[in-house]
Amino acid sequence: MANENTLARIVAGRTDLVFDYVSSGTTAKAKDRDGVSLIEWCAYYGDVSAIRLLLLNGESLDPLGNNFGLTPRFFMAIGGSVNFSLSRVLT
DSSP states (O other): OHHHHHHHHHHTTOGGGHHHHHHTTOOTTOBOTTSOBHHHHHHHHTOHHHHHHHHHTTOOSGGGTTTTTOOHHHHHHTTSOTTOOHHHHHO
């Protein structure tokens, strides 16, 4: 029940809770009721730190598709820089 509540809060934008969610033993590949993965929500909200945590705990970039989930919202989250290098942040 607590994990379901935490997942609902992550889906609503509290991606900072991904750290506690994964450390509680939940798989980094967890999905919500609609089949949207944690990494997709983190990409949507622009939380690069949470994406990195998920990758370090067994998730892959595959759920993000060819553009890695990079949306205008993601670029705004990192300061509006379109010269952003995903490989620099994730390594």
